[in-house]
Amino acid sequence: MFESTLEIFSNPDTYQTYWDGTVVTIQMVFLSLLIGGVIAIPLAILRTSKNRWINTPIWTFTYLFRGTPLLVQLYMIYYGVALVEGIQQTFWWVILKEAFYPCLIAFTLNTAAYTTEIFRGTIETTPRGEIEAAKAYGMNWGKRMQRIILPSAFRRAIPAYSNEVIFMLHASAIASTVTIADLLNAGRLIYARYYAPFDGFIFAGIIYLCLTFGILAVFKQLERRMLGHLQPR
Amino acid sequence: MKKLLIMAASLLVLANTANAKNKDVIRAGVDAPYPPFEYKAPDGSLTGFEIELGNEVCKEITGKDCEWVVQAWDGLIPGLLARKYDMIFSSMSINDERKKRVLFSNSYYTTPSAYFSATNFDPTASKGKRIGVQRATIQDTYITEFLTDAEVVRYTTADDMALDLESGRLDAMFVDAPVGMGIIKEGSKIVQVGELVKEPVRIFGNGVGAAFRKRDAKLEAQVSAALETIKKNGKYDDIMKRYFDFDIKI
Numbered sequence: 001m002f003e004s005t006l007e008i009f010s011n012p013d014t015y016q017t018y019w020d021g022t023v024v025t026i027q028m029v030f031l032s033l034l035i036g037g038v039i040a041i042p043l044a045i046l047r048t049s050k051n052r053w054i055n056t057p058i059w060t061f062t063y064l065f066r067g068t069p070l071l072v073q074l075y076m077i078y079y080g081v082a083l084v085e086g087i088q089q090t091f092w093w094v095i096l097k098e099a100f101y102p103c104l105i106a107f108t109l110n111t112a113a114y115t116t117e118i119f120r121g122t123i124e125t126t127p128r129g130e131i132e133a134a135k136a137y138g139m140n141w142g143k144r145m146q147r148i149i150l151p152s153a154f155r156r157a158i159p160a161y162s163n164e165v166i167f168m169l170h171a172s173a174i175a176s177t178v179t180i181a182d183l184l185n186a187g188r189l190i191y192a193r194y195y196a197p198f199d200g201f202i203f204a205g206i207i208y209l210c211l212t213f214g215i216l217a218v219f220k221q222l223e224r225r226m227l228g229h230l231q232p233r
Numbered sequence: 234m235k236k237l238l239i240m241a242a243s244l245l246v247l248a249n250t251a252n253a254k255n256k257d258v259i260r261a262g263v264d265a266p267y268p269p270f271e272y273k274a275p276d277g278s279l280t281g282f283e284i285e286l287g288n289e290v291c292k293e294i295t296g297k298d299c300e301w302v303v304q305a306w307d308g309l310i311p312g313l314l315a316r317k318y319d320m321i322f323s324s325m326s327i328n329d330e331r332k333k334r335v336l337f338s339n340s341y342y343t344t345p346s347a348y349f350s351a352t353n354f355d356p357t358a359s360k361g362k363r364i365g366v367q368r369a370t371i372q373d374t375y376i377t378e379f380l381t382d383a384e385v386v387r388y389t390t391a392d393d394m395a396l397d398l399e400s401g402r403l404d405a406m407f408v409d410a411p412v413g414m415g416i417i418k419e420g421s422k423i424v425q426v427g428e429l430v431k432e433p434v435r436i437f438g439n440g441v442g443a444a445f446r447k448r449d450a451k452l453e454a455q456v457s458a459a460l461e462t463i464k465k466n467g468k469y470d471d472i473m474k475r476y477f478d479f480d481i482k483i
Contacts, residue, residue: 099386099402176389177389185368188369191369193369
């Protein structure tokens with residue numbers, strides 16, 4: 001058993017495989033979180049609206065994407081779209097042909113749904129007193145959002161959002177099911193090349209673990225600097 | 234006590250004679266269904282390429298059909314070693330790992346790999362083309378090594394790959410020929426293109442052989458000889474033509 005482990009990890013190709021996979025995973029997760037986060041901000045604000053015509057469609061979106069497995073969403077977007085008659089002739093196909101974009105779309109919509117609900121929660125729980133004070137100063141809705149509600153809501157969203165980031169990293173492993181050469185794919189390649197499931201997947205697992213610790217460290221710093229006033233003394 | 238001993242002894246003798254009676258029939262272990270190599274006919278009997286070929290081999294040696302024992306794949310070698318049957322005749326590829334446990338006959342078939350495409354893909358002009366393979370199969374090894382200018386797209390299952398070939402995400406897929414033929418649906422644009430690939434042996438292996446317990450070298454020699462006879466006298470080709478429209482003889 002140890003001989004095969006030695007054989008696997010003395011081959012520089014192994015590290016190249018894992019490195020390539022790690023880069024793809026980080027790319028996927030970072031891009032989808034970035035775009036998803038940008039989409040989520042206006043959606044969260046609209047979601048707090050009391051107007052049912054604005055509120056309900058966004059609720060439906062978040063409900064659908066939080067209520068179904070990400071794998072199902074990915075399959076729908078990757079395989080489902082390809083079965084639409086004539087899609088190959090439209091310009092959409094240029095984007096959807098590669099596995100990368102369907103996967104990015106699925107991940108982005110999924111994280112946008114979760115992030116919307118996280119932001120909505122913190123926006124709605126802004127202390128009444130702060131809003132009343134802002135009103136007393138004569139700020140209109142836009143000014144209140146910009147100066148009081150959003151800055152405070154984003155800060156209070158940090159702990160919940162760090163969970164979402166870590167979940168997204170872990171969920172990104174399913175990208176390998178649609179031919180994307182991510183970190184889990186690297187693990188599978190090593191597994192199949194050497195018939196070594198433990199070595200292949202444990203090493204991939206260790207890299208995921210390191211990435212998770214990295215994300216945690218960043219958010220810990222953020223919490224200390226931006227949420228210091230809420231921390232227990 | 235004495236009576237008991239006598240009874241036990243006579244039972245043993247009886248059991249032995251029962252065994253001896255079956256000695257002239259070769260018991261063969263097979264993992265069914267695995268069409269078209271072995272599967273159940275509508276009347277419940279076993280049939281398929283390997284069943285027919287195996288029966289010919291047994292007839293050559295004993296004058297009778299084999300006695301088939303159905304056994305799931307992962308239990309095939311343990312079942313052989315536990316004497317549930319005397320040989321495995323079940324699409325078992327000859328490799329070094331298995332050679333440590335069992336004795337192989339000469340190989341009796343090998344499946345070639347083939348390109349399938351909807352766009353008349355040409356394997357000799359593969360530059361920049363997207364070719365699908367199943368991850369870490371021999372086909373993956375071959376494409377990675379020989380078609381270096383193509384883009385290799387690796388799939389977990391052959392079905393997913395077929396879907397992407399159908400939708401136009403792939404220019405071609407490279408799979409086991411029988412598997413590919415099985416995937417193509419009626420009225421599909423996908424056809425087999427280019428030459429069938431069997432070489433090099435280093436990648437594609439030595440084909441499929443019957444497996445025996447290590448001490449049964451005599452039976453192994455008989456079966457190998459019978460296979461050679463059948464390959465030469467045309468019976469092999471008769472059976473093959475009924476199941477395949479390409480050559481799997483080795």
